[in-house]
Structure formats: structure tokens, C-alpha cells
Amino acid sequence: MKTQVAIIGAGPSGLLLGQLLHKQGISNIILERKSSGYVLGRIRAGVLEHTTVQGLEKAGAAERMHREGLVHEGVELVFDREKYRVDFTEAVGKSVVVYGQTEVTRDxxxxxxxxxxxxxxxxxxxALHGIDTDAPYVTYAKDGQTHRIDCDFIAGCDGFHGVSRQSIPADVLKTYERVYPFGWLGLLSDTPPVSHELIYVKHPDGFALCSQRSETRSRYYLQVPLTDKVEDWPDERFWAELKNRLYPEAAGRLVTGPSLEKSIAPLRSFVSEPMRYHKLFLAGDAAHIVPPTGAKGLNLAAGDVQCLADALADYYHNRSTxxxxxxxxxxxxRVWAAERFSWxxxxxxxxxxxxxxxxxxxxxAEFNQLVLTENGAKTLAENYVGLPY
Incomplete structure (x- = not known):
């Protein structure tokens, strides 16, 4: 087989890139090591920046998001029981859309x-071959047979553990990493959200986040030690601890119910440079990881592939490199700006x-900067709704 761009990874970044390239008349083939059902079963983030929404619109995959997504014009921060709302529309005139990554992938x-x-x-x-030549190609096995795809470029959208970054010589890559001494225990439930906007909580016993996927499905998180296991947290214990960390009014509104999914995710900051090696381009988690606190993971990936799609369109249509x-x-x-914000x-x-x-x-003092200064809240809002890609 032959194509112009071989895309490794069929998560949202690889699929978005494929659609954007198709819209530009650029042929592409996507390879994914997992099944489509497995990809759809992954529970991930659900806050879409302004530029990510625009990217889905350009890809022709935004209709259901506009119909079912929840527009959020601010977030609430709770710092040791003191509440403060950051109003995005007032500060920067933009908003975000809450719409699950699973739904983005499905669309x-x-x-x-x-x-x-x-x-x-x-x-x-x-496996990637000849990425430092004018004739790169990809091989893979399927149904007991080996196949080959010849291409002009390869886009590595295959995540942190994928083959793409590993194909770049070690003496070329420079990596930066910060591992945090705790994880996030997440619970998904078919219960109405405790608030119509996200609530971020700083509590002496640890961080908590009240999020949502729809008006009837909620996603909650608790900071837990890395030594904890999901089995240590039956539903009853999770709900009790979440109520403990919330302020009384929110705790009183909280509707509990059986969990649909529970998992613990470690927190890490990671960046690999450069994001291009000859005919190979890295995008999304293949090149960088951010803590979920700033809601940047999916959005950074979407920015990468929009940038890459623009660059490839310029190359094919205008012969410009x-x-x-x-x-x-x-x-x-943009990646380092998002890393700073998430940190x-x-x-x-x-x-x-x-x-x-x-x-x-x-x-x-940092929290008071938000409460007492106009620029503090504006800076947070600017970064949260997303910087231009």
C-alpha cells in the first residue's frame, strides 16, 4: 500500500489528523494496535478548549458536540473552604465545552x-523504517501476514508508550520529566453533577475535582497516595471522602450512586524534544504528558495535529517546507506554556x-493572587480556555 501520510495511533489525535488531512485532499492511513472497542472504552478527559472545538468543526465532527456538549463559562476554586469563581467570559470572552473524550473519539x-x-x-x-530518508515506510502484522505502507511522512500519534518516539535515536532526543508523589482516583457515575461548572478543591486531606460528562453523568476525582489501589476505595468510602473535602453546601447537594468505572492515574509532567525527526512527526502523548489538573492533555494533542495538518497542507499545495x-x-x-500552567x-x-x-x-499567596488581582484571574482564564496553537 502507498499513501501520503501514515498515522500511527487511532486515538482522538490520530483520528483528528486523518480528518483534517482528508479535508485538504491529502491521503492517509491510520494504524492502531488495539481494537476499536478498546479505544472507545478508555475513560479520559472531557474539557475542550476553544481551539479544540474549532479543530473538530474543521474536521466535520462537531455536530453532536454542539448539540450535547455543555458550555462552561467559568470554574469554581475552593481553597481551604474559601470559594472563588473565575469567570472566563468576563476575563477573556471565551468558554470551554465539557464533552467526554470517548464521545470525541466516537464522532x-x-x-x-x-x-x-x-x-x-x-x-x-x-515498525517505522527509513524515517531519515526520502522513502520512509511502515510495516505491521495483521491476520498472520506482514504488510507494508510506503509514504511521504509518518505522524506518531501513538501515545507515551508507542513505537514512534522510540524510533528516534536516543542521542537526538532530550526529555524532561517531573513525577508527582500522588495520583488521582477517578469515579464515573450516572448521577447528576453536584454543580453546573467544575469545582476544583484544595483541602488539607488532598485535592478533589467535581467534573461531569453530561447533565446525568458525573466524574469525580480524589488525590490519593501512589501506594493506594482501587480495591482500597469501595464506593462508600469514596463518596464519604469526597463529601469531607467539599464545602458543606456542595456536600449537601451531592448525589451518590454506584460507580460505572474507577481507576487511579499517576501524575506526571513529561516533554520530549524535538517533535520532528526528518520524516517523522510526534503529536500528543507521544511527545508530552501533562498532569490533568489543567485539562490540557487532549487539547495539546489537538493543537499539535492542527498545526501539523496546516504544515502538510502548505507542503503539498504550495511546495513550501x-x-x-x-x-x-x-x-x-505552546506545549511548555501548557506544562507551566498544569504544573x-x-x-x-x-x-x-x-x-x-x-x-x-x-x-x-498564590490563591490570593487570583482573588485580589484582576490579572491573576485573567491569566488563569486565558490558559484554561486555551492559547492559540
């Missing part, structure tokens, strides 16, 4: 199916096991 799958684009699921032993040559630097500027939100709202009195006072 992109449907859009791709409607165009007849080829996605190969359960592709085993994917300016976009692909500048891809890594352009993306990394800031994590430091502001979590209880660190080794923090001393001075560091706790610094957390209080």
Missing part, C-alpha cells in the same frame, strides 16, 4: 467511516506530603 470514528478512510485496528508489530520545518518549535512553545495548577491545589509551613503559605 471522529464516525466521520472517518463516512469518508471511507482506512483505519487498520489490531495492527501488531508496527516552512510549516514542517517549523513544526517542532511552534508546537513546543502551576497542580502546585496550587494539591497537598504535598513533604511541604513545610513556608510552602503552604506560598500556596495561600
Amino acid at each position: 471522529l470514528m464516525d466521520a472517518r467511516a463516512a469518508t471511507g478512510g482506512l483505519t487498520v485496528y489490531e495492527a501488531e508489530d508496527v 516552512a510549516g514542517i520545518d517549523g513544526y517542532s518549535a511552534r508546537c513546543l512553545k 502551576y495548577m497542580t502546585k496550587l491545589l494539591h497537598t504535598f506530603p513533604d511541604s513545610d509551613d513556608f510552602e503552604q503559605k506560598m500556596q495561600e
Whole structure:
């Protein structure tokens, strides 16, 4: 087989890139090592930035999101029982949309199916070849046979553990990492949200987040030690601890119910540079990981692939290499801004096991910057709704 762009990974970033390239008349094939059902079964984030919404619109996959997504014009921060609302529309004139990543993936799958684009699921032993030559190609195994895809470029959208980043020589890559000493225990339930907007809670016993997927489905998180296991947290214990960390009014509104899914996710900041190596481009989790505190993971990936789609369109339509040559630097500027924001939100709202009195006072001072200064709230709003890609 031959195509112009081989895309590794059929998560939302790979599928979005495939749709954007299709809209530009650029042929592409997507390879995914898991089944489509497995991809859809992954529970992930649900806050879409302004630019991510625009990307889904350009891809022709935004109709259901506009119909069912929840527009949020602010968030509520609770710092040791003191409440403060950041109004996005007042501060920066923009908003975000709460719409689950699973639904984004489903919509992109449907859009791709409607165009007849080829996605190969359960592709085993994917390997990248000749990425530093003018004739790159990808091999994979399927149904006991080895297949080859010749292409002009390869887009690595296959996540942190994927083959794409690992295909770049070790002496070329430079990585940066920060691992946090706690995780997030998440619970999904078919219960009405405790609030129509997200609530971020800083509590002496640990961080909590009240989020949602729809008007009838909620997603809640608790900061827990890395040594904890899901089995340590039956539903009754989770709900009791969430009520403990919420302020009384919100705790009184909380509707509990059986969990649909529970999992513990570690928190990490990670960046790999560069994001381009000859004919290979990295996008999304293949190049960077952010703590979920700033709601940036999916949005960063969407920014990467929109940037890459623009660059490839410029190359194929105008024979210009300016976009692909500048891809890594352009993306990394936004990536590091998002890393800083996610690190800031994590430091502001979590209880660190080794923090001393001075560091706790610094957390209080940071929160007061939001409450007492117009620029503090505006800066948070600007970053939360999303910087231009």
C-alpha cells in the first residue's frame, strides 16, 4: 500500500489528523494496535478548549458536540473552604465545552467511516523504517501476514508508550520529566453533577475535582497516595471522602450512586524534544504528558495535529517546507506554556506530603493572587480556555 501520510495511533489525535488531512485532499492511513472497542472504552478527559472545538468543526465532527456538549463559562476554586469563581467570559470572552473524550473519539470514528478512510485496528508489530530518508515506510502484522505502507511522512500519534518516539535515536532526543508523589482516583457515575461548572478543591486531606460528562453523568476525582489501589476505595468510602473535602453546601447537594468505572492515574509532567525527526512527526502523548489538573492533555494533542495538518497542507499545495520545518518549535512553545500552567495548577491545589509551613503559605499567596488581582484571574482564564496553537 502507498499513501501520503501514515498515522500511527487511532486515538482522538490520530483520528483528528486523518480528518483534517482528508479535508485538504491529502491521503492517509491510520494504524492502531488495539481494537476499536478498546479505544472507545478508555475513560479520559472531557474539557475542550476553544481551539479544540474549532479543530473538530474543521474536521466535520462537531455536530453532536454542539448539540450535547455543555458550555462552561467559568470554574469554581475552593481553597481551604474559601470559594472563588473565575469567570472566563468576563476575563477573556471565551468558554470551554465539557464533552467526554470517548464521545470525541466516537464522532471522529464516525466521520472517518463516512469518508471511507482506512483505519487498520489490531495492527501488531508496527515498525517505522527509513524515517531519515526520502522513502520512509511502515510495516505491521495483521491476520498472520506482514504488510507494508510506503509514504511521504509518518505522524506518531501513538501515545507515551508507542513505537514512534522510540524510533528516534536516543542521542537526538532530550526529555524532561517531573513525577508527582500522588495520583488521582477517578469515579464515573450516572448521577447528576453536584454543580453546573467544575469545582476544583484544595483541602488539607488532598485535592478533589467535581467534573461531569453530561447533565446525568458525573466524574469525580480524589488525590490519593501512589501506594493506594482501587480495591482500597469501595464506593462508600469514596463518596464519604469526597463529601469531607467539599464545602458543606456542595456536600449537601451531592448525589451518590454506584460507580460505572474507577481507576487511579499517576501524575506526571513529561516533554520530549524535538517533535520532528526528518520524516517523522510526534503529536500528543507521544511527545508530552501533562498532569490533568489543567485539562490540557487532549487539547495539546489537538493543537499539535492542527498545526501539523496546516504544515502538510502548505507542503503539498504550495511546495513550501516552512510549516514542517517549523513544526517542532511552534508546537513546543505552546506545549511548555501548557506544562507551566498544569504544573502551576497542580502546585496550587494539591497537598504535598513533604511541604513545610513556608510552602503552604506560598500556596495561600498564590490563591490570593487570583482573588485580589484582576490579572491573576485573567491569566488563569486565558490558559484554561486555551492559547492559540
